[in-house]
């Protein structure tokens with residue numbers, strides 16, 4: 001059933017052709033070190049003549065070019081041992097399943113015996129030291145008995161089958177062979193199926209090459225697998241002393257695409273396209289035998305190669321190109337089979353790291369870091385990093401940073417080179433007075449001031465900043481400044497370098513606003529405030545603005561008598577004083593002692609006037625008083641309308657002569673001043689009129705006059721109009737009468753007498769003078785005289801009669 005399926009599926013039959021000859025084992029052969037132990041492992045099995053033949057794929061197949069040919073670096077026609085197939089690129093871990101087929105009594109292999117040949121194969125493929133494979137080349141391909149079966153279940157990687165028909169294999173293409181393969185095979189894409197049974201044709205093992213042009217082997221359970229006769233299995237079977245397990249090594253080489261070294265004979269042509277397609281195996285005309293040094297093609301035969309037929313004990317190697325071809329086959333034809341692992345980190349002198357096998361690392365001169373070590377992160381020792389170092393002598397050297405520091409140089413950074421730096425340097429001064437020798441550009445970058453090339457820092461050429469220290473102000477505040485500045489500010493210098501942090505200054509006593517009764521404020525301690533009778537506010541309170549309650553405003557208050565006192569406005573008014581305004585002081589105010597007396601004839605203009613008679617006011621007044629006269633016509637029933645006597649009072653109208661009159665009503669004199677006084681009597685702003693001198697009784701010298709200024713009185717009359725003064729009217733004699741009589745008794749000095757801005761008119765005297773002036777000076781200033789008639793009668797008549805008083 002299976003064969004037709006195979007034929008129909010693949011269209012052609014792959015025919016293994018057996019090797020014709022089988023060399024005999026060497027008698028008395030043994031390994032050094034007692035590696036083989038046939039007495040323990042050997043089975044009581046039927047002993048065939050030991051044979052070294054193999055049923056691997058023959059060259060005839062290479063002439064069949066199918067359309068489905070896989071083109072690769074390791075196809076049937078070519079080996080391209082590219083770098084990518086080198087063992088340094090990782091290790092393949094390849095799972096195997098060993099199918100032990102017996103007839104029920106013959107062919108059984110214990111698990112230990114199965115494992116034994118797997119181990120031997122690894123010794124050869126990995127060139128493990130201390131084993132027969134140690135002289136070979138490490139292929140970095142390691143085999144192991146599968147631990148997981150195709151269903152994902154745990155397994156020991158060995159199957160046992162009792163089937164006599166399958167066990168006895170007469171032809172690899174007989175139905176029973178196709179049947180056991182398809183029955184027993186685990187997925188050939190993922191496992192190496194190794195069948196151990198009894199091969200009854202002249203072969204100790206056989207394999208269908210996976211790179212057959214039909215492309216119908218790899219992964220095909222009909223053909224794909226390694227077949228080994230149980231009698232050649234490991235060190236534990238009947239012929240193990242002869243084969244030593246190398247049959248499996250050899251067949252695995254075929255399984256991974258290697259041809260026999262004698263495959264193409266001597267016709268080498270292009271070594272990668274003829275013979276065994278491998279260039280580092282010499283061409284060979286026939287299979288080698290024994291351990292001879294044959295030379296079938298003019299060069300030494302590769303009789304030590306695992307893929308030749310030399311005695312197994314002489315077999316010791318796969319060549320590097322064979323290994324690359326096998327790894328290429330794994331990648332190209334059995335991509336699901338092996339797991340590629342990178343055993344460890346390989347460190348190179350330049351500090352770089354690559355994953356590699358131990359041997360691969362050694363091959364490329366690296367240092368292997370051990371299995372499982374990684375390149376990420378890179379733990380490889382790094383070569384020293386050099387950089388440009390500007391030395392103190394301004395030369396440059398490329399050294400390590402640490403060495404540069406040791407030399408006192410200026411390291412310019414990893415990988416910097418001297419060609420990029422001008423090491424010319426000089427002293428660079430910083431604001432704090434420190435000095436560093438560096439390049440001009442570095443100095444600028446660092447904020448220093450370059451002193452010029454080749455200038456040095458020893459001794460330090462940099463200007464030193466003035467020393468500063470804590471400076472304590474009287475208020476306990478602290479500032480760091482120079483001693484000079486501190487002194488200028490009135491502070492107390494604490495010494496160079498003294499810090500304000502913490503504040504070392506003695507703190508002034510706590511003060512607060514202290515309010516005095518006068519509302520003034522001073523910031524002082526509570527004790528000081530209390531001792532000064534003030535009212536202390538809280539600590540820290542300020543006098544700005546003034547928080548103190550302010551007393552009522554006061555000012556100078558002038559009393560009637562001219563005295564001054566500082567009072568409130570209310571108090572001043574209550575005392576009858578005159579308030580001079582807030583905050584005025586008595587020292588700045590001159591209080592007049594003048595007493596003002598007011599007179600209004602009809603109380604019309606000033607109802608509050610003191611009097612309605614001027615004479616009453618004069619009578620009441622003291623010297624120096626001022627008598628203000630409101631408009632009206634004032635008369636009296638006395639000898640004169642106004643009799644000042646000796647009083648030096650000032651009588652003045654409020655509205656001038658045109659509205660205020662002194663009217664004698666033709667029956668009395670106008671004004672009489674008589675007597676000395678320290679002051680001056682004055683009469684300002686009046687019209688004086690209607691005086692008949694004949695009606696005026698004489699005061700002195702029996703001479704009547706309208707106006708008398710007598711006996712040292714000082715008088716000022718201003719802004720006045722004197723009019724209508726006569727005598728003789730109505731038949732009176734009118735002898736020697738005067739309008740103005742100025743005289744003093746003997747021994748009495750005259751006063752100061754003046755008329756200013758006065759007019760005289762309507763004067764008509766039948767006998768006398770306008771003015772009789774004895775021994776005194778009278779000043780008329782800006783006075784106007786008009787209509788003055790002085791008639792001459794019995795006595796001489798003149799305007800002015802100046803005489804010496806007797």
Ligand SMILES: [Zn+2]
Pocket residue numbers: 053054055056250254260
């Ligand atoms: Zn072979």
